[in-house]
Amino acid sequence: MRVRELAAHADDLGFVPRPPVRWLDPPELARTALKAVLAGVFADYGDKREVQAALPASTLEPVHRPAGDLWLDYTADLGDGFDATATVAALLAAPTLAVDGPPAPDGSPGARRTLPRGHVLVLGGDEVYPAASARAYEDRTLGPYAAALPAPAPGTPRDATTEPTLLAVPGNHDWYDGLTSFLRVFARGARIGAWRTVQRRSYGVLDLGHGWWLLLLDSQLGEYVDEPQLEHLRTHLTAHLRPGDAVVVCAAEPAWAHVGDHPAAFDQLHFVERELVHERHVPGHDEPVPTGAAVRLWLSGDAHHYSRYAQRPPTTGPAPGEAGRDPRSVQAVTCGLGGAYLSDTHRLADSVDLPAPGARRHDGTPRVPYDRCGATYPDQATSRRLCRRVADPFGRWWAGWRNPGLLVAAGWVQLVLVALLAGLLDLVTPGSGPQTVRATSPADALRFAAVVLAWGAGPLVLHVVAARLAPRGLVARSVPATLGVVLQLAAGLAGLVLLTTVPWPDALSPAGVVGGAVVVAWVSGALHGTEAFALLLVSQSTGKVASWQMSGQAVDDHKGFLRLHVRDDGALVLHPLVVDTVCRDWELARTPLGARPVPAHGLPRVRLLEEPVVIARKGFAP
Incomplete structure (x- = not known):
């Protein structure tokens, strides 16, 4: 047994x-x-x-x-x-x-x-x-x-x-x-x-x-x-x-x-x-x-x-x-x-x-x-x-499968992030309101995601450069945190682009679109957000975050x-x-x-x- x-x-x-x-x-x-x-x-x-x-x-x-x-x-x-x-x-x-x-x-x-x-x-x-x-x-x-x-x-x-x-x-x-x-x-x-x-x-x-x-x-x-x-x-x-x-x-x-x-x-x-x-x-x-x-x-x-x-x-x-x-x-x-x-x-x-x-x-x-x-x-x-x-989502040792709570947490975090990004997208293409994801084409969403990701990557590059100049201080130790934020941002943008590709039925009410978007964003966020976190782990070669590569798998053999x-x-x-x-x-x-x-x-x-x-x-x- x-x-x-x-x-x-x-x-x-x-x-x-x-x-x-x-x-x-x-x-x-x-x-x-x-x-x-x-x-x-x-x-x-x-x-x-x-x-x-x-x-x-x-x-x-x-x-x-x-x-x-x-x-x-x-x-x-x-x-x-x-x-x-x-x-x-x-x-x-x-x-x-x-x-x-x-x-x-x-x-x-x-x-x-x-x-x-x-x-x-x-x-x-x-x-x-x-x-x-x-x-x-x-x-x-x-x-x-x-x-x-x-x-x-x-x-x-x-x-x-x-x-x-x-x-x-x-x-x-x-x-x-x-x-x-x-x-x-x-x-x-x-x-x-x-x-x-x-x-x-x-x-x-x-x-x-x-x-x-x-x-x-x-x-x-x-x-x-x-x-x-x-x-x-x-x-x-x-x-x-x-x-x-x-x-x-x-x-x-x-x-x-x-x-x-x-x-x-x-x-x-x-x-x-x-x-x-x-x-x-x-x-x-x-x-x-x-x-x-x-x-x-x-x-x-x-x-x-x-x-x-x-x-x-x-x-x-x-x-x-x-x-x-x-x-x-x-x-x-x-x-x-x-x-x-x-x-x-x-x-x-x-x-x-x-x-x-x-x-x-x-x-x-x-x-x-x-x-x-x-x-x-x-x-x-x-x-x-x-x-x-x-970081292999197709294997049983993936961080999400070994830590179900991580999937749940990533889903909620990404849901909030996607909602904020959708609001920002609505500012760029005003007039859509709650149905922004229905009104925006995937091509427009991709261009929006590329611009936002470029702005997010800028501070990361500056942080890495500063860490190289001062490799022993707090600036260097906090690089994984900045990288983690950028990876989560990328996961959120992927979720937003995914929402724009969904063929929402014309007969679906605005409330129905919002409800469906919440479900899709949560599931997508759980998977994408967890994978972003796993990629952060494998990107590190030293330090506490790197040690989570193995502790996150809970290998008992x-x-x-x-x-x-x-x-x-x-x-x-x-x-x-x-x-x-x-x-x-x-x-x-x-x-x-x-x-x-x-x-x-x-x-x-x-x-x-x-x-x-x-x-x-x-x-x-x-």
């Missing part, structure tokens, strides 16, 4: 399976924007992280620590549509996963291997969409995850495989209610099916063993790291670091990928690296003392794709095909494939310097180049193709997560796992504790996106 059919069984399930968020529906867009603004305001005046300073504090400890090697799963950007979120949850819950290896260089299938379930699951941010609330968490996150891995039946041995530990980092969508719901869900030691939460704050430290540490960072909408959090991390991480220790930092945003456009984007993570990992303040010493530890892996979601940047070795380049695979290189990995819409990858920079030139807090630390290495998901050619689909293995030899092995098509057909499995949805045809096929990435505990000599 499909999601809508499952929703009819909400009483049995204990939650309501939800469809994907339609991000370009105007009401949804307005609600999310309002909550984002309010979150920023309340975060400034009521920072929940400072309140957390009164809560119990300790190093995080798994509910059950495995006797041998530790396996850790990482996923982020979940809690959107049921199909995608529940598919990833089911894969994470499977006791073992048989995964296909990446194809060999000769094109032959890669070796198949079996990976065990993680003993610890880390949710890397944005655990719910579109905004945090108790109901949203219940329906979009907790319900699917509890159903995927139900609590062990009485008498079942309790260990790290039957009761995995669950940790979470808050992202911007978790902050949209001031972090209230996040703390209630993840910081009270509650069960989510068989998964057990252990944290008491929105940040924390976990000893992964074999010299590895996991740092969960709450950056509060990217603003700063608060003093109580810094003190907590100094006490439970920095004070315990020893020379040769390695740290994995889970951040809510891949700041390393943004430094090309925003040089200060990495400042916060650079500060964390220096103040909490590289140095410790010791009483009696005026200067901080080096810990001998290092950040060896940066992890983040927020961008809904997979990409990997690797520290460039200071020596000669590696062998062909092995770029970014030196175990001594620091890795910076983005994996936001947990359930939200797919993002593009073709705009990612080929290389970045960290800290970036122009960083506000640069402290003299040598800049280290990082290169984008390995596979991206989606690959860049696919990313370009997917982005263009949003192409999902994945990371499975990390902390080996007893001191190395950490990262397995990027992806599933190309999520489950859309479900059936109800009846259990003594109630019903739960399971894939009707079994779990989808999982594959390794690239060969496992080995990260040594020790890196290049400074």
Whole structure:
């Protein structure tokens, strides 16, 4: 059964399976924007992280620590549509996963291997969409995850495989209610099916063993790291670091990928690296003392794709095909494939310097180049193709078909615009009144449209020229708005010309003409106005508007997560796992504790996106 059919069984399930968020529906867009603004305001005046300073504090400890090697799963950007979120949850819950290896260089299938379930699951941010609330968490996150891995039946041995530990980092969508719901869900030691939460704050430290540490960072909408959090991390991480220790930092945003456009984007993570990992303040010493530890892996979601940047070795380049695979290189990995819409990858920079030139807090630390290495998901050619689909009105991924509210809004906007243009046309050809569209020939309407469009394009040209002269200011940032207005004007003029081509019957009264024109203008405006908006999206190569090319499609296929293995030899092995098509057909499995949805045809096929990435505990000599 499909999601809508499952929703009819909400009483049995204990939650309501939800469809994907339609991000370009105007009401949804307005609600999310309002909550984002309010979150920023309340975060400034009521920072929940400072309140957390009164809560119990300790190093995080798994509910059950495995006797041998530790396996850790990482996923982020979940809690959107049921199909995608529940598919990833089911894969994470499977006791073992048989995964296909990446194809060999000769094109032959890669070796198949079996990976065990993680003993610890880390949710890397944005655990719910579109905004945090108790109901949203219940329906979009907790319900699917509890159903995927139900609590062990009485008498079942309790260990790290039957009761995995669950940790979470808050992202911007978790902050949209001031972090209230996040703390209630993840910081009270509650069960989510068989998964057990252990944290008491929105940040924390976990000893992964074999010299590895996991740092969960709450950056509060990217603003700063608060003093109580810094003190907590100094006490439970920095004070315990020893020379040769390695740290994995889970951040809510891949700041390393943004430094090309925003040089200060990495400042916060650079500060964390220096103040909490590289140095410790010791009483009696005026200067901080080096810990001998290092950040060896940066992890983040927020961008809904997979990409990997690797520290460039200071020596000669590696062998062909092995770029970014030196175990001594620091890795910076983005994996936001947990359930939200797919993002593009073709705009990612080929290389970045960290800290970036122009960083506000640069402290003299040598800049280290990082290169984008390995596979991206989606690959860049696919990313370009997917982005263009949003403007194809004959495909099911068109902005209008994926966001019905956008069609409705465009219809009303265009109806008003066509009415204004018809009034202007009546001024040019006076005497027609309400029947202007009947009295005007298509040729005259076309000439009128060409003149009006030329006048509208003039300010756009001037705006673009001014933006080229001042590429960093408000003038440049507002070019898409001007272009959008001109495109909507063109759509309105097309609607007006269309009205003049309609063969209105002579017997039709003026009121009938007006009524018919309203209907035609609304339908034409819904289609033309939405297509004009979609063309605006694909015309942009950077910025917020360009990101709507993918969010407007709400692509729920192409999902994945990371499975990390902390080996007893001191190395950490990262397995990027992806599933190309999520489950859309479900059936109800009846259990003594109630019903739960399971894939009707079994779990989808999982594959390794690239060969496992080995990260040594020790890196290049400074």
